[in-house]
Amino acid sequence: MFHNYSFTASERFMRYVQIDTQSDPLSQSQPTTEKQKDLSKLLVKELQAIGITDAHMDEHGYVYATIPANTNKKVPVICFCAHVDTAPDASGTGVKPILHKNYHGEDIVLPDDAAQVLKKADFPYLDRLIRHDIITASGTTLLGSDDKAGVAEIMDAANFWMTHPEVKHGTIRLLFTPDEEVGKGTVKVDLKKLGADYGYTLDGGEAGSLEDETFSADSVQLIIHGVITHPGYAKDKMVNALKIAGDVLASLPRAELSPETTDEKQGFIHPIRVDGIAEKATIDFIIRDFVTDGLKKKEDFLLSVVEMVMDNYPKASFEFKVTEQYRNMKEVLDQHPQVVEYAKEAIAKVGLYLKMESIRGGTDGSRLSFMGLPCPNLFAGEQAIHSKLEFISVQDMNKAVETIIHIAEIWEEKS
Numbered sequence: 456m457f458h459n460y461s462f463t464a465s466e467r468f469m470r471y472v473q474i475d476t477q478s479d480p481l482s483q484s485q486p487t488t489e490k491q492k493d494l495s496k497l498l499v500k501e502l503q504a505i506g507i508t509d510a511h512m513d514e515h516g517y518v519y520a521t522i523p524a525n526t527n528k529k530v531p532v533i534c535f536c537a538h539v540d541t542a543p544d545a546s547g548t549g550v551k552p553i554l555h556k557n558y559h560g561e562d563i564v565l566p567d568d569a570a571q572v573l574k575k576a577d578f579p580y581l582d583r584l585i586r587h588d589i590i591t592a593s594g595t596t597l598l599g600s601d602d603k604a605g606v607a608e609i610m611d612a613a614n615f616w617m618t619h620p621e622v623k624h625g626t627i628r629l630l631f632t633p634d635e636e637v638g639k640g641t642v643k644v645d646l647k648k649l650g651a652d653y654g655y656t657l658d659g660g661e662a663g664s665l666e667d668e669t670f671s672a673d674s675v676q677l678i679i680h681g682v683i684t685h686p687g688y689a690k691d692k693m694v695n696a697l698k699i700a701g702d703v704l705a706s707l708p709r710a711e712l713s714p715e716t717t718d719e720k721q722g723f724i725h726p727i728r729v730d731g732i733a734e735k736a737t738i739d740f741i742i743r744d745f746v747t748d749g750l751k752k753k754e755d756f757l758l759s760v761v762e763m764v765m766d767n768y769p770k771a772s773f774e775f776k777v778t779e780q781y782r783n784m785k786e787v788l789d790q791h792p793q794v795v796e797y798a799k800e801a802i803a804k805v806g807l808y809l810k811m812e813s814i815r816g817g818t819d820g821s822r823l824s825f826m827g828l829p830c831p832n833l834f835a836g837e838q839a840i841h842s843k844l845e846f847i848s849v850q851d852m853n854k855a856v857e858t859i860i861h862i863a864e865i866w867e868e869k870s
Contacts, residue, residue, distance in 0.1 A: 468607035477547040478540035486633035515643040518631035530625025534651035537605030538635035551593040565594030598845035600837035605657030624863040654830035663807035672780035683734035696736035787824040801861035
């Protein structure tokens, strides 16, 4: 099916990563940064150029497009989704993508910062990429394969469908979202307008990986109210909220329950921001667990730590606010087993070894699943994400495109 097809994913990718689309966790606007729309507008233009007439961007930066069915069968509407924004963790301004052809296992020194060296010893996955073509950034920025790889792969699949009408499929909906990296990727999505029955995000790592499980997630905000007086006359009167906050942080377990001491199916309590003055201090936490009940246990434990510390400061008071963030998508996907099964079949069809994974994090697919669009996460090839050593294989990207095409084909065949 693909022997005469010239894949366009990597060329598109090299183009897209040069557009700065970093999202902003402190912004209240939608999208959180206007510059994300720069890429969204380009995607609309490119989709229209290949003949997708309804492609458009809404006011919040979401791109919707339809590839009409070319079969007489009644097939569920399938959506393929990726996010345009890059993470605030490393600069996304002035990304210079570099194509390293025919990789042979050597160290890759990134030219704009010789201290940034991609080594097989640090990234064992590079062993699987011998003779692949690898794309990196230049050493001073992230690359942005999370998730411009997914965007480019879906765009290439769209190009394939529009140029190969003989390959049968039902109606396909494309969705490109802003703000995934700051947890707002589905806030303004219009699922009614999308009109899809099932979805797949392309936002995963190594070729062949398929993720049907995420963390469940809450946030906790702890607000500590001290007692403030003039420091010159503060004896036996002042209670410093900053010091209480320090005590709370120092009382967290050192050897467990943190991101730096857990892996696989273990959850954690993670302080992410401290802010304040002597009178009032705030600590923001994120709580993560694969079992939703486990969140409550961790929150109760954190509360007990806070109460124990506060016992030493009887004049101070505190607020403890829990906010639900997202839930493990497996709870929804287990009710629709064919969504994951067809993805497994497609991965086998393209000749890859299946690697089922649990995401130690969240994804747009998690929220979409609970909003009524069951949506596992497919590999996009991205590696060392959110860092200056980020890299991706061109061949892995092309395999992702093939997988997308096969998924749509399998849904058509089995309908």
